[in-house]
Structure formats: C-alpha cells, structure tokens
Amino acid sequence: MKIGEASRLSGCHIETIRYYERVGILSPTARSESGYRCYADHHIQQLRFILHARELGFSLDDIRELLSLKEQPDLSCQAVDSITEKHLHGIRNRIRHLESLARELRRISASCSGGHIAECRILEALGKP
Amino acid sequence: MKIGEASRLSGCHIETIRYYERVGILSPTARSESGYRCYADHHIQQLRFILHARELGFSLDDIRELLSLKEQPDLSCQAVDSITEKHLHGIRNRIRHLESLARELRRISASCSGGHIAECRILEALGKP
DNA sequence: CATAAAGTCTGTAACCGTTACAGAGTCAAG
DNA sequence: CTTGACTCTGTAACGGTTACAGACTTTATG
Numbered sequence: 509m510k511i512g513e514a515s516r517l518s519g520c521h522i523e524t525i526r527y528y529e530r531v532g533i534l535s536p537t538a539r540s541e542s543g544y545r546c547y548a549d550h551h552i553q554q555l556r557f558i559l560h561a562r563e564l565g566f567s568l569d570d571i572r573e574l575l576s577l578k579e580q581p582d583l584s585c586q587a588v589d590s591i592t593e594k595h596l597h598g599i600r601n602r603i604r605h606l607e608s609l610a611r612e613l614r615r616i617s618a619s620c621s622g623g624h625i626a627e628c629r630i631l632e633a634l635g636k637p
Numbered sequence: 638m639k640i641g642e643a644s645r646l647s648g649c650h651i652e653t654i655r656y657y658e659r660v661g662i663l664s665p666t667a668r669s670e671s672g673y674r675c676y677a678d679h680h681i682q683q684l685r686f687i688l689h690a691r692e693l694g695f696s697l698d699d700i701r702e703l704l705s706l707k708e709q710p711d712l713s714c715q716a717v718d719s720i721t722e723k724h725l726h727g728i729r730n731r732i733r734h735l736e737s738l739a740r741e742l743r744r745i746s747a748s749c750s751g752g753h754i755a756e757c758r759i760l761e762a763l764g765k766p
Numbered sequence: 767c768a769t770a771a772a773g774t775c776t777g778t779a780a781c782c783g784t785t786a787c788a789g790a791g792t793c794a795a796g
Numbered sequence: 797c798t799t800g801a802c803t804c805t806g807t808a809a810c811g812g813t814t815a816c817a818g819a820c821t822t823t824a825t826g
Contacts (some may be wrong), residue, residue, distance in 0.1 A: 512773065519766075522774085523814055531812090542821055544774060557764045564763075565738050568812070574760065581755035588759050589749055596742045599735050606732045609694050613725045620718055626710035630717050631703065634693075635686045637648075641802065651803090652785055660783090671792055673803060697783070 510540075514547040518555035525555065533558060533572055566595055639669075643676040647684035654684065662687060662701055695724055 515522045528534040529545075534554055537545040554575065561571045570591050577587055619629035644651045657663040658674075663683055666674040683704065690700045699720050706716055748758035 510774075521814075524812085526775090527813065540821095542774085543776095544821080553764060556766050557760075560763050560765065562812090564742060565735075574763065577754055578760050581753060583754045585749060585752060585754050585757040585759065588754065588757055589746070589751075592742060592746050592749075592759055596739060596746065599739050599742070603732055603735045603739070606694075606728050606735070610725060610728050610732065613693060613721060613728070617718070617721050617725065620714060620721075622718075623714060624710060625706055625712045625714050625717065628714040628717055630714065630721055631707050634690050634703065635682060636689065637685050639803075650785075653783085655804090656784065669792095671803085672805095673792080691783090 509547045511545050511547065514545075514552060514555065517552050519559055520555050528555070528558060531568065533568055533575070564595075565599060566591075570595060638676045640674050640676065643674075643681060643684065646681050648688055649684050657684070657687060660697065662697055662704070693724075694728060695720075699724060 509517075511522050511525060514520075515525060518525070520528070525534065526545075529537060535551060537547055537551065540546055557575065557578075558571055561574065562568075566574070574588065574591060577583060577585075616630050616633045619633065621629070625631065638646075640651050640654060643649075644654060647654070649657070654663065655674075658666060664680060666676055666680065669675055686704065686707075687700055690703065691697075695703070703717065703720060706712060706714075745759050745762040748762065750758070754760065
C-alpha cells in the first residue's frame with residue numbers, strides 16, 4: 509500500500525508519516541521499483557498508536573520508547589507505567605501553571621474600569637516587575 | 638547602558654534582548670562608536686513589560702500590539718481588554734484540553750494491573766483508534 | 767496511444783520563542 | 797602589553813509538524 513492509503517487508514521498526514529520515518533519513530537518502509545514507499549498493516553498500527561499517543565500529549569521520544577517496549581512482550585510493564593505516570597505528572601503541572609496564570613490574568617483584568625489607555629490598569633500591571 | 642546591564646536590570650537574557658530587537662518587539666537602540674547597543678530607561682521598562690507579559694503567556698504578537706497601544710494614551714482601553722480576554726479564553730481552553738487528557742490517561746493507567754508487556758492494557762489502549 | 771490529472775519523491779524552509787555557539791572585535795584593569 | 801570580560805554578527809539547534817518547489821510515476825480519460 510502506498511503513502512496516500514496509509515494516510516487515509518491511519519489518519520496521519522502524508523508529510524507527517526514521512527517525517528516519522530525520517531526521525532526513526534516509524535519502522536522503515538520497503539520501496540517499490542520506482543521508489544515509492546510501501547506500507548504494511550503493522551505500519552498502519554504503528555501510525556495509529558503514534559497518533560493516539562500524540563493526541564494524549566506524549567512526546568515523540570516517549571512514543572519511541574513505548575513502541576520499543578511494545579516489541580518486548582516478556583518485559584514487565586513497569587516501564588510503560590512509569591512513562592505514563594511521568595507524562596501525567598507533567599500534564600498536572602502544566603494545568604497548575606495555567607490555572608495560576610488564569611487567576612493572575614483575571615485579577616489584572618478585573619482592575620480595568622474601562623477608561624483610556626493612559627489610566628489602563630492592565631498595562632500598568634504588566635509594566636510592574 | 639550596555640546590554641549586560643540592561644539584562645541585569647530587566648531580567649531578560651542577553652540573547653533574548655537582541656532577539657526582541659531583531660523581531661521588532663523592543664524599540665531600536667542607539668549604537669556606540671564601536672557598535673555596542675546603548676539602552677535607556679524606557680528600554681528597561683519595555684523589557685520588564687515584555688518579560689511579565691511573557692510570564693503570563695502572551696504571544697509576542699500580542700505583546701507587540703499591547704506595546705503599541707501603550708503609546709496611544711488617548712485610545713480606549715477596550716483593545717487591551719479584548720487581547721487580555723482572548724488570551725484568558727485560550728488559557729481556559731488549554732486547561733480544559735489538558736484536563737481531558739489527564740482524565741483519559743488516568744483511565745488508561747488505572748487499567749494496568751502490573752503484568753508483562755504482552756498483556757499491557759496501556760499499550761493496548763494506545764493502539765486503539 | 768497520447769495526454770492530463772493525481773500521486774509520490776527529495777530537499778529545503780517556515781512556524782514559535784528562544785538559546786547556544788563560533789569567530790571577531792572592544793574595553794578596562796593590572 | 798596582556799589578560800579577561802564583554803559585545804558584536806551570523807548561523808543553527810530545539811519539537812513537531814506543515815508547506816512548498818521541481819522532478820518523477822502512475823492512473824484515468826479522450
């Protein structure tokens with residue numbers, strides 16, 4: 509199967525598929541006589557895996573590791589857990605950070621009483637150290 | 638004042654200061670005979686403004702606009718409000734998105750009962766479309 | 767069978783906001 | 797005069813794509 513069909517089946521953009529192969533996330537593909545990439549079912553599965561993991565915010569490095577763990581069925585799944593936990597932790601940190609930004613922004617924003625730029629409390633607040 | 642002192646006073650890295658000037662966020666600087674950039678107080682204030690706005694997650698484009706609004710004291714501060722609101726809105730969206738990722742990750746993660754990779758529910762879940 | 771249209775290839779650059787580095791020049795203190 | 801700290805320019809890297817340009821191949825239509 510060629511890249512267009514792989515793209516339709518996996519949901520990944522064509523350019524992204526080529527990119528994944530280039531950076532070693534996706535297994536190398538065979539090539540047709542004319543140089544076209546040939547995809548097999550396991551490529552589609554990998555692409556779906558990558559897509560879903562990306563949607564969940566995993567980095568390509570994480571995904572690379574998850575895919576390589578997947579190849580070793582006898583290993584304990586502790587490593588998988590740990591990657592997942594670390595990622596979840598990172599997400600929670602980002603949420604906390606964004607929440608504190610939102611609080612600060614609301615505070616600053618609430619101080620505006622709708623006059624002219626000269627008396628704008630928002631700009632004033634942003635200028636403070 | 639030279640860039641080192643501007644950096645110390647503003648809290649921005651030297652490289653970042655030069656970058657801000659290059660992309661037109663920071664006002665152009667005068668140059669000494671030997672080509673060194675010369676900073677005045679208003680540059681320091683701009684840099685502090687930029688730094689604080691960046692810490693609050695505003696994009697450089699937003700900041701460019703905020704700084705240009707700041708130069709027009711007679712305008713209504715509605716434009717400032719609207720940039721702030723839009724940014725706050727974006728942050729809330731990102732929070733919601735991250736929260737849904739976190740929920741999904743917890744769900745997936747909870748399904749793991751600690752066996753081998755072969756039966757790993759996390760990897761299985763990630764492989765599903 | 768010729769041609770047009772769609773698909774694919776490679777290589778390169780753009781996006782954002784920095785940061786880092788190389789190699790050259792400048793300035794102040796000892 | 798030399799050493800060290802500072803600054804300059806230009807370029808490339810980071811992550812994760814996406815978007816080209818220009819060449820080639822395959823498929824569909826006349």
